[in-house]
Amino acid sequence: MILFDEIAYKELQKYLLYEVFSVKEIFILVDDLTKKYCLPILIDKINFLKKSNIIQISHGEKEKNIYTCIKIFKEIEKYNSTRNSIIINLGGGVITDIGGFVASIFKRGIRFINIPTTLLGMVDAAIGYKTGVNLDNIKNELGLFSYPKILIIDSNYIQTLNKKEILSGIAEMFKHGIIANKHFWNEMKKNYSNIISKNITKKKLIQLISKSIEIKQKIVDKDPKEKGLRKILNFGHTIGHALESLFLNKKNIINHGIAVANGIIRESWISCKDYGLSYDNYKEIKQILYSIYPIIKNDFSNYEIKKLFNIMQHDKKNEKEKIQFSLINHIGNCSYNCVINNEIIKKSFTEII
Numbered sequence: 001m002i003l004f005d006e007i008a009y010k011e012l013q014k015y016l017l018y019e020v021f022s023v024k025e026i027f028i029l030v031d032d033l034t035k036k037y038c039l040p041i042l043i044d045k046i047n048f049l050k051k052s053n054i055i056q057i058s059h060g061e062k063e064k065n066i067y068t069c070i071k072i073f074k075e076i077e078k079y080n081s082t083r084n085s086i087i088i089n090l091g092g093g094v095i096t097d098i099g100g101f102v103a104s105i106f107k108r109g110i111r112f113i114n115i116p117t118t119l120l121g122m123v124d125a126a127i128g129y130k131t132g133v134n135l136d137n138i139k140n141e142l143g144l145f146s147y148p149k150i151l152i153i154d155s156n157y158i159q160t161l162n163k164k165e166i167l168s169g170i171a172e173m174f175k176h177g178i179i180a181n182k183h184f185w186n187e188m189k190k191n192y193s194n195i196i197s198k199n200i201t202k203k204k205l206i207q208l209i210s211k212s213i214e215i216k217q218k219i220v221d222k223d224p225k226e227k228g229l230r231k232i233l234n235f236g237h238t239i240g241h242a243l244e245s246l247f248l249n250k251k252n253i254i255n256h257g258i259a260v261a262n263g264i265i266r267e268s269w270i271s272c273k274d275y276g277l278s279y280d281n282y283k284e285i286k287q288i289l290y291s292i293y294p295i296i297k298n299d300f301s302n303y304e305i306k307k308l309f310n311i312m313q314h315d316k317k318n319e320k321e322k323i324q325f326s327l328i329n330h331i332g333n334c335s336y337n338c339v340i341n342n343e344i345i346k347k348s349f350t351e352i353i
Helices: 005-019 032-037 039-045 047-051 066-078 093-108 119-125 155-160 163-180 182-197 202-222 229-234 237-246 256-274 279-290 302-312 342-347
Strands: 002-004 026-031 053-057 086-091 111-116 130-135 138-145 150-153 324-330 333-339
Touching: 002 005, 002 202, 005 150, 026 032, 026 039, 026 066, 026 093, 032 039, 032 053, 032 086, 039 047, 039 086, 053 066, 066 093, 066 130, 086 093, 093 111, 093 119, 093 130, 093 138, 111 119, 119 163, 119 202, 138 237, 150 202, 155 202, 163 182, 163 202, 163 229, 163 256, 163 279, 163 324, 163 333, 182 202, 202 229, 229 237, 229 324, 229 333, 237 256, 237 302, 237 324, 256 279, 256 324, 256 342, 302 342
Parallel strands: 002 150, 026 053, 026 086, 086 111, 111 150
Antiparallel strands: 130 138, 324 333
């Protein structure tokens, strides 16, 4: 059940009052930033949640690992929790991914509610029933499909975000248009600068977020376990996740939006070289995204390229040791299970300007 803005909190309050026996059975998972900026908003909407149990972790992708899960398990266990307990995940994609994962395996599964507080979380991470954590430098290597009881989309949280966080979400919104809806791609071209500057009406923002969610949700509903069609949602992510993983433990860490935007550009280039995407479509995608996102370097060393290939070979879409891409033949249409010559993949790391 996906609920928006004010009506969402009324429904959440009703649900908690009728479905949870004690406020002590409610846990709210936050990071240090969402505790400061977002938890007061939630408690202002539902006052009795100030008596719930707050579990805090540090913010950032580095926390998305099994060791953080163990800390959370121990915190929940401290309160003699039962299977009636419920976790409210209040945060971005890291919080909803890790919180959903913890809830899904604690006592073989307790209920959870997602309240994404980042644009990326709203349009992508919290949609689609995936939970998971990273293993070493491999993103989302551990995880399972699990359904939140309620998903709340509150556009007010976007006011708490910095530009970098907003850009992460916009990359995924652009992707939804590229793979499945050219009209939405054109809508995003007209409106992205106003989203970044927060100079957009609440009505228009909700309209764009809602449409982005609708595009993803339709794909997920047709293929919930990612056996076929759902793989198109990985467009830009085979290379994007590899870039993100490559820099994960370095000082110059890159965030998800920058990695995915660069992945979209490189995979569009591959689509143009080997999958029938017109040069004009490729140029349009590249010009829009490079006008917003910094370019990740094109002078990768042979060692780095080898490492990128090693990361891509762990991609869950792969079969028979072949790296499988989702690629586009025009804006608004995407295919999956595309096997590309390794030389073309290598050139995508060295020839994109």
